[in-house]
Amino acid sequence: MQLETTINGNTVTLDFAAGEFLSETLRRYGYLSVKEGCDTGSCGLCTVWLDGKPTLSCSTLTARMQGHEITTIEALAGEAEEFARFLVAEGAEQCGFCAPGFAMTVLAMKRELKEPTVTSINHYLAGNLCRCSGYKGQMRAIVKYLGVK
Amino acid sequence: MDYVGRKIPKIDGIGLVKGTPAYTSDLSINNNALIVKILRSPHASARITSIDTSKALAMPGVECVLTYKDVPQTPFTLAGQSYPEPSPYDRRILEDVVRYVGDEVAIVAAGDEPTAIRALAAIKVVYEVLTPVLDVESALDNEVLVHTAQPHTNFDVGCDASRNIAAAHSLEFGDVEAELARSEVVVEQTYRTQAQAHAMMETYRASTSFDVQGRLQVMTSTQIPYHVRRHLSHILGIAKSKIKILKPRVGGGFGGKQTASVEIFPAIVTMKTGKPAQLVYTRQETFSCTTSRHAMILTVRIGADRDGTIRVVDIHTLSDTGAYGEHAPTVFWVVGQKTLPLYSSVCRYHGHAVYTNKAPGGALRGYGATQGTFALESAVNELAEKLGMDPAELRLKNLIREGDSHEALSGSVAGAPEVLASSTLHRCIERGMELIDWKKKYPGKNLAPHIKRGYGMAVTMQGSGISKIDTGSVTIKLNEDGFFTLSHAASDMGQGSDTMLCQIAAEILEVEMEHIIVASFDLDTLPYDPGAYASSGAYVTGRAAVIAAEQMVQQMREAAARLLKLSPAEVDYENGMFTGPGEVQMSLSNLATTLCSFAGMDQLVSKGTYGGETSPPPFMAGFAEVEVDLETGESRVVDYVAVVDCGTVLNENLARIQVEGGIVMGIGLGLYEEVRYSSSGRLATNSFMEYKIPSRQDIGEIRVAFEESHEPTGPYGAKSIGEVVCNTPAPAITEAIYNATGVRCRSLPVTAEKILLHLGN
The missing domain is CATH 3.30.365.10 (Aldehyde oxidase/xanthine dehydrogenase, molybdopterin binding domain)
Known part of the structure; x- marks a missing residue:
């Protein structure tokens, strides 16, 4: 199958098999920041933005991407690096495998939550699992990054 | 010092967060590799009476289908241990016998994943279904044998396949039975731990090809690249010099990737076809068809005097190693090695690791010390209650101190018990008591008629490397x-x-x-x-x-x-x-x-x-504040205080994250990570939908403090930290739940259902 969509600001024509999920398509096209950690939409590793909203690309059919705008962390290098500096200052990235999907959710959250609190941040990020960090260092980084009082 | 002891970010951190390609699948994506898939047994125990691969082989795009008839039958272990490995050589690449639901039956390689999956379905297997051994307590001396032939072992580990024993061990210092008879108070209880999953975010994977010099190149997400090379050389019968191992960034391991669970499959495909191959395990395969923490049943007997002097500790363990014995002897030993030195010079550790027709046990952060700590520390908490003593005071009175010696400490030789060269464990306990306000808050309080809070504690030790070996x-x-x-x-x-x-x-x-x-x-x-x-x-x-x-x-x-x-x-x-x-x-x-x-x-x-001549133990004291809702049975760790002696802290940020991550893994072991098998031996908890690892919403406050000691043999006085940190939550939490509710749950995890059932009784 073929369709036209926008990835990181570029209009592209995607060639894909029926039934292929967006995470697979994106990795096949070289957007290797997109990771997969489960087969059940549970872990958040595959998070990209679909029309600006954080979306699980592992459970989004590529066939539905006609005319949409997809953003991966490759397009947000400056912003991602800014957040990354807070995260690594806490040592909280650890193995890093969940980090790009997690960062995509955090950057979306920054746009969406007007006055973030620890509670609302935890709620927003509940779908992003991490087995290394224990989450507390991630929260310390986010609180500093967003300037949460 | 300019660098040691400082909060220095990881040198690869920024790149990883930004999604820079760095992991196995990122670096091997463009070599048009064959996709490898495994056909797995639907039965817990069966013999393959016939296997017909002709339809699968005839499918366009299928490059190779391998059964036990096509692969070397060299026995081996997949455990990543220095040679000679203590683990029994009880595996083959493929066999005509399958020993658990998920055991490998055939290897398929095809040009793309859908074709490989269709080819799996086209393989026709006829099984003679056998009676499985699913209950660990009836495995020993069961007439049904998981392994009918005695596996090779490099030295005596007590392996006896005719009794379903993968490993046996007995270690006694002093006369335990006599000391128990002399004790004024004896606590005897049995505790159960579950087969916790590593649940690292990157599933198992490896990519293989022949390089330009004709060497077998293996890129793998592993913790043990040198052991992987040795295993492949042994199994495939090729010289180590003909194997090139690449270890990219690894997306978490926790001991799972200390077993070479996947490399052999793409490797044999590349050997057979000459073509690049890659295997990426699904999350379901990662749960069901690799290793997990050995589930154990531990019976502890502690004898003490009424003044709180602990005279003797006896631990008997029955460890479930599942179908294969990866790490079975060593995990089993470590249960005793990392518990016996703590309280008493008179002590014993004994029991068996047995085969069952379930997914194999293996290495998981804590490596037996986690199970041993849950049992021993739970029993010490029960002893404190029986004595009417504060459990923290009981520990301060009895625990080994810096300068003490103990025959069970690593590095001991007969007649020359090792001296504990560094420990601040007593200070760790005292600091933890202050941080959680123990004297005021222990044992618990009511927040509302149905909301109770309780407090509990535990201590633990681990090691730093494997003395005289690694x-x-x-x-x-x-x-x-x-x-x-x-x-x-x-x-x-x-x-x-x-x-x-x-x-x-x-x-x-x-x-x-x-x-x-x-x-x-x-x-x-x-x-x-x-x-x-x-x-x-x-x-x-x-x-x-x-x-x-x-x-x-x-x-x-x-x-x-x-x-x-x-x-x-x-x-x-x-x-x-x-x-x-x-x-x-x-x-x-x-x-x-x-x-x-x-x-x-x-x-x-x-x-x-x-x-190391010795394996200096790091120590930790953990204190839990747990809130229990009597209406729902739900428990929540509101606050966890951890005080750690890892010697000198080399990098405070990385050390702190190790502690926090380990505690959360321990909280998962204690409260959430339930492992369920169907009656026919299928692992039901094989996805993140069924197997619940803690999410950020499950975790309350975690407070970490360090009480540095100076380990004379360590770099800048450092000891280890990665494993010791996951041992205390389970016993501290179960004790806190008891102090909140009166429910004493000796079987992990303490789910809401278990608490409600106990309350109902």
Whole structure:
């Protein structure tokens, strides 16, 4: 199958098999920041933005991407690096495998939550699992990054 | 000190967060590899009476279908351990017998994944279904045998397949039964731990191909690259020199990747077809068809006097190693090794690790110490209640102290018990009591008629490397512009050993960390290291880095002296500058450039190798505040205080995250991570939908403090930290739940259902 969509600001024509999920398509096209950690939409590793909203690309059919705008962390290098500096200052990235999907959710959250609190941040990020960090260092980084009082 | 002890970010951190391609699947994506899939047994125990692959082989795009008839029948273990491995050689690549639901039946390789999956369905297998052994308590001496032939073992580990025993062990110091008879108070209880999953975010995967020299190249997400090479060489019958191992960034391991669960399958496909191959396990395969923490049933007997003097500790363990014995003997031993030294010189550890027709046990952070700590510390808490003593005071009165010796401490030889060279465990307990306000808050309080809070505590010890066995090396090369390459195979899986070794070297070489390149990818260029396990990175490879860096400084001073026509004693080195009498000086950059050129002709390479005579234990005291809702049965850890003695803290940020991550893994073991099998032996909890690891919403406050000791044999006084941190939550939490509700749950995890059932009774 073929369709036209926008990835990181570029209009592209995607060639894909029926039934292929967006995470697979994106990795096949070289957007290797997109990771997969489960087969059940549970872990958040595959998070990209679909029309600006954080979306699980592992459970989004590529066939539905006609005319949409997809953003991966490759397009947000400056912003991602800014957040990354807070995260690594806490040592909280650890193995890093969940980090790009997690960062995509955090950057979306920054746009969406007007006055973030620890509670609302935890709620927003509940779908992003991490087995290394224990989450507390991630929260310390986010609180500093967003300037949460 | 400029680098040791500071909060230094990991050298790969920014890149990983930004999604820079770095993991196995990222680096192998463009080689048009065959996709490898495994056909798995639907039965817990069966014999393959016929297997017909002709339809699968005839499918367009299918390159190869392998059954037991097509592969070498060399027995082996997949455990990543120094040779000779203690684990029994009870596996073959494929066999005509399957021993658990998910055991490998056939290997398929095809041009794309859908074809490979269709080919699996086209393989026709006829099974003679056999009666499985699913209940660990009836495995020993069951008439049904999981392994009908006795596996090879490299030395006696008590393996006896005719009794379903993978390993047996008995260790006694003093006369335990006599001491129990003399004790005024005896606690005897049985505790059960579940087969916790590693649940690392990157599932198991490996990619294989032949390189330009015709060597088998294996890129794998592993903690044990050298052991992987040795295993492949043994299993496939090819020389180690013909195998090239690449270890990219690893997306978490926790001991799972200390077993070579997947490499063999794409490797044999590449051997058979000559083509690149890759295998990526699904999450379901990762749960069901690799290893997990050995489930155990532990019976503890503690004898004490009424004044609270603990006289004797006896621990009997029945460990469920599942269908194969990866790490079965060693995990089993460690239960005793990391518990017996704590309380009493009279003590015993004994029991069996038995085969069952379930998914194999293996290495998981804590490696037996976690199970042993849950049982022993729960029993100590029960003893405190029986004595009417504060459990913290009971521990302060009895625990081993720095300077004490114990025959069960690692490094002991008969008649010469090892001395505990470093411990602040008593201070850890006292500090923890202050932080959680123990004296005021223990044992608990009511917040509302149905909301109760309770407090509980536990202590633990681990080791630092495997004494007298595991030995690692580091090499340092001075490059032509005055920067260094530090090479090692300690196999960073995210915990930060690349960074920590770089910190140590920078400290000694007196250069910025940016001037030290860490090489840890291509085994061809790396010195030997057993890998990332047994809490060895900081202690074993860290010491090797100290030795290598000190040797490099010495070599540089000698070289500078030669070029400056001085004696080495006349040359000082400080911050990248060599100075001699008068105004004589030479920069590091100048020295390096000269040495690499015709004028100097002496490329400098240094090395350090270290293995511990002992395995110095880190310690931790953990305190839990748990809230229980009596209406829902739900428990929540509101606050967890951890005070850790890891010797010198080499990097405070990385150490703190190890503690927090370990505690959350321990909370998962204690409360959430339930493992369920169907009556026919299928693992039901095989996805993140069914197997609940803690999410960020499950975790309350975690407070971490360090009480540094100075370990004389450690680099800068450091001991390990990666494993000791996950042991205390389960016993501390179950005790807190008891103090909140009166429900004593001795079987993990303490789910809401269990609490409600107990309350109903």
